[in-house]
Amino acid sequence: MAGVTSESLAALATELEPVLATADLATADELFAALDVIDSSAALRRSLTDPARSPEERASVVRSLFGSKVQPTTARILEAIVSKRFRKERDLGDAVETQAVAVVTAQAERSGLRGLEELEGALLRFRRTVLTSHEVQRALTDAQAPTESKQRLAARLSPQVSDGARLLIDRAVTSPRGVRPSALVERFAQAVAARQQRWIAQVTVAKELDSAYQERLLASLNRYFGRELKLDVVVDPAVVGGIRVQVADEVVDNTVSARLNDLNRKLAS
Template sequence: MAGASSDSLAAARTELDPVLVSGGTSLAAELFTALEAVDSSAPLRRALTDPSWSVERRTGVVGSLFGSKASEGALSVLNTLAGHKWSQPRDFGDALEQLAITAVAASAERDGLDGLERLSGELLSFNRAVEQSHDLQRALTDPQAPAAARGNLAERLLGNGSAEARLLVRQAAQAPRGHKPVNLIRGFVETVARRQRLWIADVTVARPLAPAQQDRLAAGLKRLFGRDLKLDVAVDPELVGGIRVQVGDDVVDSTLQSRLHDLQRKMAG
């Protein structure tokens, strides 16, 4: 996904994050059901993404098809996506899938970083089990097998997994959307990792931090970001002084090097 579609997905992620966090797996299940409808109808994909149609007309399609059976959260996601621009019709479904996975990750995130790490571990363990067995690979990709049967097999293989992992492996087996289930799950893990990065502070300092300094930094970052962050500290003498912290896309930079660059830009400008 690139160009307008990439920008639209990024904007939708930001706008819809509260909806996805509160909706969790129940919302994700609804979005996966809507995705099935979108994937099964080329005219519907065109109607939801046609740039010559007004936003009101595209969201009207959402209301007419999903309004009587979808929750408020699911309608919010679908209407938001219909309000954005997409480079090609398939990108609407890809974005819908990404937001559904994000809702699953947000559900696991209720247990903090541990929940996200658990979910990633479950998905990767599932993939390892499948990749070690040609019989399982054939069974999970057999086009003659009913989709529900493939989904049931995936859940049995997962064993006593979390509700989040069960939903995702079933989705990958039932509706791989032209991919091998294991490849689709690798993409799911990347989306979960995106949430994990919000719990990890990449810290770069000019000199090693003493334990007490790390504790004070952790406490300050908790006040700033509203959650306990795992510190990943690296030392870079070229910073000269100060500290640089990155949490997801957010950067807090108080290094002397950064201030010198700012001064140089002002002098040059």
């Protein structure tokens, strides 16, 4: 997905962030169910992606089709999605899938970094288990096999996982949308990993930091960012001195190299 679709996904991520903060797994389940309806009807996809229709007209189609059948939160997410433009009809379904996974990921995030790590770990363990057995791969990709049998097999291969992981694994094995279940699970895991960057402070310094300094630095960063972070320390002599910290898109750069670059820019202007 590129161009206009990428712009739409970026806009949705920002617009729906407050919604994700309170959405539950039932919302994710409803989004997946809506995705099945959208995928099953070419006419509906054309209607929901028709650039000749206004965003409100496309949202009206969603309300008439899903409004009485889903939670208000689900309807709000679907309306937000169809209000955006997409390069291809397929991209609309991908956007719904992306938001369903985002709901599951946000729900895990309410437990902090540990919740995200557990969700990602469960997905990757399942993927590794599937890839070690050609027999399992054939069973999960057999178009004639009942959905329930695939779910039972997936449950045996991934016992004692969270409800969120179960939802995503079941989705991958029953409705992979043209890709292998293991590939879809990996895509889901990548989305969880991307969310974890919000909790990881990448610290760049010129030389190794001792453990005592790292503890003090971590405590300070936790206070500054208002959450419990995990340090990822990178040693780069090119920074000369000072420290650079990045958490998601926020950067605090107090390195000597950054100050020198800033000075050079001022002198050149």
